[in-house]
Amino acid sequence: MASTAIVTGASAGLGLALSRELVRRGWHVIGLARRADRLERVRAELGARFIAVTGDVVEPGDRARLAETASAAGRLDLLVNNASRLGPSPMPSLDRYPLAELEAVYRTNVVAPLAILQSTLALLVASGGVVVNIGSDAAIEPYPNWGGYGSSKAALDQLTAILGAEHPEIPCYTFDPGDMRTEMHQAAFPGADISDRPAPETVAPALLRLIDNRPKRGRYTVADFATEAVR
Structure with a gap:
């Protein structure tokens, strides 16, 4: 059975x-x-x-459909919590940060990854799967x-570390991809020229090396896997 x-x-x-x-593999x-x-x-x-x-990670019904789809596939070898919310653009200082927006950022970037993990944990354990939080x-x-x-994202880092300590049978990683030429990065710098940032396609190989090599659980950056060397 193909990995999922x-x-x-x-x-x-x-x-x-x-x-x-992954599909190419x-x-x-x-x-x-x-x-x-899209x-x-x-x-x-x-x-x-x-x-x-199709769905939003913050919606319980959409997360349930995601877990049901994985269950129907029969196995789950990898969970990558990649979806993120930047917040207001231009980004405000904390003393002016709209609290409703802050709650929305945390729901997407912290609560949703944990909820998806909770709903798929049994499948990941059964397959010896890997969790990567971006x-x-x-x-x-x-x-x-x-x-x-x-x-x-700091909260997500700590959440990932604790999950790894609580479930040593599942490698849990934070992967920091660095700046990329994406819509979200453009929203972080409205009006700026971000054409010098790396394309996501140049970052994906480093993430795949993390998944393939399964180093000790922890926080890694794209630079840690820029070559085949793994620390």
Whole structure:
């Protein structure tokens, strides 16, 4: 039976680049994203090995459909919580941060990854699967105006570390892909030229090396897997 992955935020950016590489390797990918039109284009490109689930990670019903789709596939070897919410653009300082927006950022970036893990844990254990939560250097660097997104990613880092301690049978990683040429990064810098940032397709191979090599659980950056060397 072919290996199966869940990738959230699969219709664009790193999620799309990773989905393409996994399908190329013969995996089945269950891809979740909010935009049905974009997901349909990905499904048309990648074929039957890509199973499109239109939905939002913050919606319990959509998460339930995601878990049901994985259960119907019969196994789950990889969970990549890639979907993220930046928050307001331009990004405000914390003293002016709308609290309703902050709650929305945390629901997407912290609560949803845990909820998806909870609903798929039994499948991951049965298959000896891997969990990767996509992080950010904003989780560890106090960049002005990044307080909402950065603090949510810091919470996700700690959540991932604790999950790894509680479930040593499942490798749990945070993967920081660095700056990329994506819509979300453009929203973080409205009006700026971000053409010098790496394309997500150049980052996906490093993420795949993390998944293949399964180092000790922890937080890793794209630079840690820029070559075949694994620390």
